[in-house]
Amino acid sequence: MSKAQPKKKRRKHSAVVEYPDLPAAKGGLAAWFGRPVWNELKTPAALRRLRSSALWRGEDVPKGHGRPVLIVPGFLANPDSAVALEHILNSAGWTVRVAAVGRNAGPAISSVDTCRRAIDDLIEATGEKVAIIGHSRGGQFGRVIAVDQPEIVRQVIAVGSPMRTKYPKYLVVKVPAELLDKVWRSGVLGRVDPADEEWVDERRHLPFPDSVELVSVYSRSDGVIDWRLCLDPAAVNIEVDCSHQGLFNSISGVTGIAEALARHPGHFPI
Numbered sequence: 001m002s003k004a005q006p007k008k009k010r011r012k013h014s015a016v017v018e019y020p021d022l023p024a025a026k027g028g029l030a031a032w033f034g035r036p037v038w039n040e041l042k043t044p045a046a047l048r049r050l051r052s053s054a055l056w057r058g059e060d061v062p063k064g065h066g067r068p069v070l071i072v073p074g075f076l077a078n079p080d081s082a083v084a085l086e087h088i089l090n091s092a093g094w095t096v097r098v099a100a101v102g103r104n105a106g107p108a109i110s111s112v113d114t115c116r117r118a119i120d121d122l123i124e125a126t127g128e129k130v131a132i133i134g135h136s137r138g139g140q141f142g143r144v145i146a147v148d149q150p151e152i153v154r155q156v157i158a159v160g161s162p163m164r165t166k167y168p169k170y171l172v173v174k175v176p177a178e179l180l181d182k183v184w185r186s187g188v189l190g191r192v193d194p195a196d197e198e199w200v201d202e203r204r205h206l207p208f209p210d211s212v213e214l215v216s217v218y219s220r221s222d223g224v225i226d227w228r229l230c231l232d233p234a235a236v237n238i239e240v241d242c243s244h245q246g247l248f249n250s251i252s253g254v255t256g257i258a259e260a261l262a263r264h265p266g267h268f269p270i
Helices: 028-033 035-051 078-091 108-126 136-148 171-186 194-202 251-263
Strands: 069-074 095-096 128-134 153-159 213-217 234-239
Touching: 035 078, 035 251, 069 078, 069 108, 069 136, 078 095, 078 128, 078 251, 095 108, 108 128, 108 136, 108 194, 108 251, 136 153, 136 213, 153 251, 171 194, 213 251, 234 251
Parallel strands: 069 095, 069 128, 128 153, 153 213, 213 234
Antiparallel strands: none
């Protein structure tokens, strides 16, 4: 895996980590307003096509043979956002759990701890390391867990995840995310130890362990996340063509995830 080091960081919670061999993320007004958000309106039609495809029957997906997979929904995601992917992977024979993070809008440490408990359950049930498939914020947490405990993770598939920043500057993401961050740290919604949040932040951009494969599935048509932020020097980067929500709910998005699952040594052929 690449050991490339970041050039520098800017303001703490809005920092974008830039690498010399990766394209720079958009700045200025383009970062705040420049996403094709109208592409998200295509998601319902894309989901209907997915339900009519061979993928829905678990075909054209690597056979799981009981191997464990943890699906982690994204920030403010509808709790049903992972239903289609869960169904497809179950149909292909994987042992699947969806992390009980709700809309994944709470403190980072709460979601990370929830994911780790689910991983422990999967390991106990299967006796194997876990593949984590995380959408958006969920992919960030998959990376954090693998950095901290590589011995329990087989593979991290980050799907539409801003790997090079905590909060993308896109207006509809950055404003609620940073506001919630301040509320959590203030303790208004209950006790949150700021040191726990810092613990997560410190592990977001640490070198990725060689023993775990990192794959980033991204789309230039993503209406929410700048695709450049999804590129990680430690990752195998797979490009698909769908909306942000469609990454879990379209033929193109699920095909990219299937390609990522098929990469790991020891997986049976499609």
